[in-house]
Amino acid sequence: MDLSAVQAALSDKSYSTLAPLCDELLLQAASRGTTTDEWPHAVHLLAHLYLNDLNSARFFWKSLPQEVKDASPELAAVWRIGQCLWNRDYAGVYTAAQGFEWGPDLADFTTAFLATDRGYSSF
Structure with a gap:
Protein backbone atom coordinates (compact mmCIF):
# COMPACT_ATOMS: atom_id res chain seq x y z
CA MET A 1 0.00 0.00 0.00
CA ASP A 2 1.42 3.35 -1.03
CA LEU A 3 1.06 5.82 1.82
CA SER A 4 3.53 8.33 0.40
CA ALA A 5 0.81 10.97 -0.02
CA VAL A 6 -0.04 10.68 3.68
CA GLN A 7 3.63 10.95 4.63
CA ALA A 8 4.02 13.96 2.31
CA ALA A 9 1.03 15.72 3.89
CA LEU A 10 2.48 15.08 7.36
CA SER A 11 5.91 16.34 6.28
CA ASP A 12 4.40 19.43 4.68
CA LYS A 13 2.20 20.00 7.74
CA SER A 14 -0.84 19.95 5.43
CA TYR A 15 -2.98 18.58 8.22
CA SER A 16 -6.31 19.78 6.86
CA THR A 17 -5.84 17.59 3.79
CA LEU A 18 -5.22 14.38 5.73
CA ALA A 19 -8.78 13.30 6.59
CA PRO A 20 -10.12 13.36 3.02
CA LEU A 21 -6.87 11.88 1.73
CA CYS A 22 -6.96 9.01 4.23
CA ASP A 23 -10.66 8.40 3.58
CA GLU A 24 -10.03 8.17 -0.16
CA LEU A 25 -6.99 5.91 0.16
CA LEU A 26 -8.81 3.61 2.56
CA LEU A 27 -11.75 3.32 0.17
CA GLN A 28 -9.38 2.54 -2.69
CA ALA A 29 -7.66 -0.13 -0.61
CA ALA A 30 -10.99 -1.68 0.34
CA TRP A 61 -13.24 4.39 15.52
CA LYS A 62 -16.32 2.15 15.59
CA SER A 63 -15.39 0.60 12.24
CA LEU A 64 -12.00 -0.56 13.50
CA PRO A 65 -11.62 -4.16 14.63
CA GLN A 66 -10.95 -4.55 18.35
CA GLU A 67 -7.55 -6.14 17.68
CA VAL A 68 -6.45 -2.96 15.83
CA LYS A 69 -7.60 -0.81 18.74
CA ASP A 70 -5.83 -3.06 21.25
CA ALA A 71 -2.58 -3.17 19.27
CA SER A 72 -1.91 0.58 19.17
CA PRO A 73 -1.48 2.65 22.32
CA GLU A 74 -1.11 5.72 20.11
CA LEU A 75 -4.48 5.07 18.49
CA ALA A 76 -6.05 4.65 21.93
CA ALA A 77 -4.47 7.95 23.01
CA VAL A 78 -5.97 9.75 20.01
CA TRP A 79 -9.34 8.20 20.85
CA ARG A 80 -9.07 9.57 24.41
CA ILE A 81 -8.75 13.03 22.85
CA GLY A 82 -11.82 12.30 20.73
CA GLN A 83 -13.80 11.20 23.76
CA CYS A 84 -12.92 14.43 25.55
CA LEU A 85 -14.05 16.43 22.52
CA TRP A 86 -17.28 14.47 22.30
CA ASN A 87 -17.98 15.24 25.98
CA ARG A 88 -16.86 18.89 25.59
CA ASP A 89 -14.14 18.31 28.18
CA TYR A 90 -11.67 20.74 26.65
CA ALA A 91 -9.30 20.66 29.61
CA GLY A 92 -9.28 16.88 29.18
CA VAL A 93 -8.32 17.28 25.51
CA TYR A 94 -5.17 19.09 26.51
CA THR A 95 -4.42 16.67 29.34
CA ALA A 96 -4.90 13.63 27.08
CA ALA A 97 -2.73 15.11 24.34
CA GLN A 98 0.04 16.17 26.69
CA GLY A 99 -0.09 12.93 28.66
CA PHE A 100 1.18 10.70 25.88
CA GLU A 101 4.58 10.44 24.24
CA TRP A 102 3.68 10.68 20.55
CA GLY A 103 5.64 8.98 17.82
CA PRO A 104 7.29 10.90 14.99
CA ASP A 105 4.22 10.87 12.73
CA LEU A 106 1.97 12.42 15.35
CA ALA A 107 4.18 14.64 17.52
CA ASP A 108 3.98 17.75 15.31
CA PHE A 109 0.42 16.94 14.23
CA THR A 110 -0.76 16.80 17.84
CA THR A 111 0.98 20.08 18.62
CA ALA A 112 -0.72 21.68 15.62
CA PHE A 113 -4.04 20.21 16.71
CA LEU A 114 -3.69 21.79 20.15
CA ALA A 115 -2.72 25.12 18.59
CA THR A 116 -5.84 25.35 16.47
CA ASP A 117 -8.25 28.04 17.55
CA ARG A 118 -10.38 25.86 19.80
CA GLY A 119 -8.94 26.96 23.12
CA TYR A 120 -7.14 23.72 24.02
CA SER A 121 -3.79 25.42 24.48
CA SER A 122 -5.20 27.93 26.95
CA PHE A 123 -5.41 25.38 29.76
Whole structure:
Protein backbone atom coordinates (compact mmCIF):
# COMPACT_ATOMS: atom_id res chain seq x y z
CA MET A 1 0.00 0.00 0.00
CA ASP A 2 1.42 3.35 -1.03
CA LEU A 3 1.06 5.82 1.82
CA SER A 4 3.53 8.33 0.40
CA ALA A 5 0.81 10.97 -0.02
CA VAL A 6 -0.04 10.68 3.68
CA GLN A 7 3.63 10.95 4.63
CA ALA A 8 4.02 13.96 2.31
CA ALA A 9 1.03 15.72 3.89
CA LEU A 10 2.48 15.08 7.36
CA SER A 11 5.91 16.34 6.28
CA ASP A 12 4.40 19.43 4.68
CA LYS A 13 2.20 20.00 7.74
CA SER A 14 -0.84 19.95 5.43
CA TYR A 15 -2.98 18.58 8.22
CA SER A 16 -6.31 19.78 6.86
CA THR A 17 -5.84 17.59 3.79
CA LEU A 18 -5.22 14.38 5.73
CA ALA A 19 -8.78 13.30 6.59
CA PRO A 20 -10.12 13.36 3.02
CA LEU A 21 -6.87 11.88 1.73
CA CYS A 22 -6.96 9.01 4.23
CA ASP A 23 -10.66 8.40 3.58
CA GLU A 24 -10.03 8.17 -0.16
CA LEU A 25 -6.99 5.91 0.16
CA LEU A 26 -8.81 3.61 2.56
CA LEU A 27 -11.75 3.32 0.17
CA GLN A 28 -9.38 2.54 -2.69
CA ALA A 29 -7.66 -0.13 -0.61
CA ALA A 30 -10.99 -1.68 0.34
CA SER A 31 -12.22 -1.71 -3.25
CA ARG A 32 -9.05 -3.50 -4.35
CA GLY A 33 -9.06 -5.89 -1.44
CA THR A 34 -5.67 -4.55 -0.36
CA THR A 35 -4.55 -5.33 3.17
CA THR A 36 -4.53 -2.38 5.53
CA ASP A 37 -2.16 -3.86 8.09
CA GLU A 38 0.16 -0.87 7.75
CA TRP A 39 -2.64 1.69 7.79
CA PRO A 40 -1.89 4.85 9.88
CA HIS A 41 -5.03 4.53 11.99
CA ALA A 42 -3.95 7.09 14.59
CA VAL A 43 -3.13 9.67 11.91
CA HIS A 44 -6.46 9.02 10.21
CA LEU A 45 -8.41 9.43 13.45
CA LEU A 46 -6.55 12.58 14.49
CA ALA A 47 -7.11 14.02 11.01
CA HIS A 48 -10.87 13.89 11.55
CA LEU A 49 -10.50 15.43 14.99
CA TYR A 50 -8.29 18.15 13.51
CA LEU A 51 -11.14 19.10 11.18
CA ASN A 52 -13.54 18.97 14.15
CA ASP A 53 -15.43 16.21 12.32
CA LEU A 54 -16.43 14.27 15.41
CA ASN A 55 -19.05 12.16 13.66
CA SER A 56 -16.55 10.86 11.09
CA ALA A 57 -13.97 10.28 13.82
CA ARG A 58 -16.46 8.31 15.88
CA PHE A 59 -17.58 6.30 12.84
CA PHE A 60 -13.96 5.53 11.94
CA TRP A 61 -13.24 4.39 15.52
CA LYS A 62 -16.32 2.15 15.59
CA SER A 63 -15.39 0.60 12.24
CA LEU A 64 -12.00 -0.56 13.50
CA PRO A 65 -11.62 -4.16 14.63
CA GLN A 66 -10.95 -4.55 18.35
CA GLU A 67 -7.55 -6.14 17.68
CA VAL A 68 -6.45 -2.96 15.83
CA LYS A 69 -7.60 -0.81 18.74
CA ASP A 70 -5.83 -3.06 21.25
CA ALA A 71 -2.58 -3.17 19.27
CA SER A 72 -1.91 0.58 19.17
CA PRO A 73 -1.48 2.65 22.32
CA GLU A 74 -1.11 5.72 20.11
CA LEU A 75 -4.48 5.07 18.49
CA ALA A 76 -6.05 4.65 21.93
CA ALA A 77 -4.47 7.95 23.01
CA VAL A 78 -5.97 9.75 20.01
CA TRP A 79 -9.34 8.20 20.85
CA ARG A 80 -9.07 9.57 24.41
CA ILE A 81 -8.75 13.03 22.85
CA GLY A 82 -11.82 12.30 20.73
CA GLN A 83 -13.80 11.20 23.76
CA CYS A 84 -12.92 14.43 25.55
CA LEU A 85 -14.05 16.43 22.52
CA TRP A 86 -17.28 14.47 22.30
CA ASN A 87 -17.98 15.24 25.98
CA ARG A 88 -16.86 18.89 25.59
CA ASP A 89 -14.14 18.31 28.18
CA TYR A 90 -11.67 20.74 26.65
CA ALA A 91 -9.30 20.66 29.61
CA GLY A 92 -9.28 16.88 29.18
CA VAL A 93 -8.32 17.28 25.51
CA TYR A 94 -5.17 19.09 26.51
CA THR A 95 -4.42 16.67 29.34
CA ALA A 96 -4.90 13.63 27.08
CA ALA A 97 -2.73 15.11 24.34
CA GLN A 98 0.04 16.17 26.69
CA GLY A 99 -0.09 12.93 28.66
CA PHE A 100 1.18 10.70 25.88
CA GLU A 101 4.58 10.44 24.24
CA TRP A 102 3.68 10.68 20.55
CA GLY A 103 5.64 8.98 17.82
CA PRO A 104 7.29 10.90 14.99
CA ASP A 105 4.22 10.87 12.73
CA LEU A 106 1.97 12.42 15.35
CA ALA A 107 4.18 14.64 17.52
CA ASP A 108 3.98 17.75 15.31
CA PHE A 109 0.42 16.94 14.23
CA THR A 110 -0.76 16.80 17.84
CA THR A 111 0.98 20.08 18.62
CA ALA A 112 -0.72 21.68 15.62
CA PHE A 113 -4.04 20.21 16.71
CA LEU A 114 -3.69 21.79 20.15
CA ALA A 115 -2.72 25.12 18.59
CA THR A 116 -5.84 25.35 16.47
CA ASP A 117 -8.25 28.04 17.55
CA ARG A 118 -10.38 25.86 19.80
CA GLY A 119 -8.94 26.96 23.12
CA TYR A 120 -7.14 23.72 24.02
CA SER A 121 -3.79 25.42 24.48
CA SER A 122 -5.20 27.93 26.95
CA PHE A 123 -5.41 25.38 29.76
